[in-house]
Amino acid sequence: MNKNTKIYIAGHRGMVGSAIWRKLEAEGYTNLLGKTSRELDLRDQKAVMDFFETEKPEVVIDAAARVGGILANNDYPYQFLMENLQIQNNLIDASHKNNVQKFIFLGSSCIYPKLAPQPLKEEYLLTESLEPTNEWYAIAKITGVKACEAIRKQFGKDYVSLMPTNLYGTHDNFDLETSHVLPAMIRKFHEAKLNNHAPVELWGSGSPMREFLFVDDMADAVCFALEKKLPENLYNIGTGVDLTIKELADLIQKTVGHTGEIIWDNSKPDGTPRKLMNVDRMQKSGWKANTGLKNGIEKTYHWFLENEGKLKKVKLK
Numbered sequence: 051m052n053k054n055t056k057i058y059i060a061g062h063r064g065m066v067g068s069a070i071w072r073k074l075e076a077e078g079y080t081n082l083l084g085k086t087s088r089e090l091d092l093r094d095q096k097a098v099m100d101f102f103e104t105e106k107p108e109v110v111i112d113a114a115a116r117v118g119g120i121l122a123n124n125d126y127p128y129q130f131l132m133e134n135l136q137i138q139n140n141l142i143d144a145s146h147k148n149n150v151q152k153f154i155f156l157g158s159s160c161i162y163p164k165l166a167p168q169p170l171k172e173e174y175l176l177t178e179s180l181e182p183t184n185e186w187y188a189i190a191k192i193t194g195v196k197a198c199e200a201i202r203k204q205f206g207k208d209y210v211s212l213m214p215t216n217l218y219g220t221h222d223n224f225d226l227e228t229s230h231v232l233p234a235m236i237r238k239f240h241e242a243k244l245n246n247h248a249p250v251e252l253w254g255s256g257s258p259m260r261e262f263l264f265v266d267d268m269a270d271a272v273c274f275a276l277e278k279k280l281p282e283n284l285y286n287i288g289t290g291v292d293l294t295i296k297e298l299a300d301l302i303q304k305t306v307g308h309t310g311e312i313i314w315d316n317s318k319p320d321g322t323p324r325k326l327m328n329v330d331r332m333q334k335s336g337w338k339a340n341t342g343l344k345n346g347i348e349k350t351y352h353w354f355l356e357n358e359g360k361l362k363k364v365k366l367k
């Protein structure tokens with residue numbers, strides 16, 4: 051690996067992919083390759099194979115996926131299963147057949163069983179049933195982890211899977227219909243502040259505990275995995291620290307400067323009581339997150355204010 055190594059970042063315009071691109075550029079990597087979904091539809095096996103044969107990337111980072119929350123997963127199970135399988139299978143197989151020696155596959159903590167003990171350890175994979183609301187996505191991602199593991203086992207190539215916890219940060223999705231909890235709260239508190247500090251209504255009781263990782267830390271973990279040959283096939287990426295949704299709301303409210311009331315709508319579901327990654331394996335290999343939640347939220351809110359006018363509206367078809 052050197053700074054001229056040709057690195058293809060699939061999904062380089064997404065929240066995670068763009069953070070990886072910025073990080074690698076800042077680290078002096080000069081030969082980065084990216085294609086939008088319009089330029090290269092990763093569901094198209096032949097197009098992906100042609101691209102690899104022409105471009106011959108040496109390293110591939112897979113940050114491309116059809117992503118979405120519970121509602122989208124529930125409404126579009128076939129797309130979440132099939133498109134993610136297609137995207138990752140085409141990338142992994144084309145990489146293998148074109149002699150890519152290093153492949154970094156990104157998944158998510160939803161690969162672990164619904165009732166696995168907390169904090170979630172890598173070895174809990176495939177020990178029990180998945181959370182039914184996102185099992186389509188999870189099964190695709192588990193297949194990606196296993197495909198990389200099989201190539202690693204059979205051919206000795208450095209194909210590794212990184213499973214991030216909930217991510218947030220710049221280039222996040224702030225569309226209230228499709229966004230995750232943290233960016234949704236930023237938007238709600240901000241709009242309520244502008245509306246004379248009107249009350250903000252939030253779902254559930256506020257008691258569930260969640261973990262959040264700043265996306266630039268995720269990019270840092272990918273850079274670490276790029277430069278080091280990690281000995282295992284699967285690593286959790288997180289902070290190892292969680293907080294209640296109520297504590298998160300208080301932190302965001304303070305950061306945004308909203309002084310109105312928070313109303314908790316207890317008629318709405320809370321979801322899993324706790325979801326926390328065990329990050330011992332990655333820490334033992336020498337990496338840990340370094341952006342505190344307060345600092346990360348401040349940076350995210352700052353980015354939101356600068357980009358509010360041009361935020362993307364995500365719609366699933």
Ligand SMILES: NC(=O)c1ccc[n+]([C@@H]2O[C@H](COP(=O)([O-])OP(=O)(O)OC[C@H]3O[C@@H](n4cnc5c(N)ncnc54)[C@H](OP(=O)(O)O)[C@@H]3O)[C@@H](O)[C@H]2O)c1
Pocket residue numbers: 060061062063064065066067085086087088090091092093112113114115116117137156157158159213214215216217218230
């Ligand atoms: N965000 C989170 O909280 C989170 C948490 C854990 C794990 N992750 C993982 O991180 C990865 C990236 O997530 P993200 O949040 O960055 O998602 P995102 O912002 O929606 O970006 C997804 C990227 O995938 C590309 N893509 C989707 N379908 C494609 C296709 N058919 N052909 C080519 N490119 C396609 C998109 O390309 P275009 O922009 O060109 O259309 C986009 O750049 C996913 O594997 C996800 O599981 C995310």
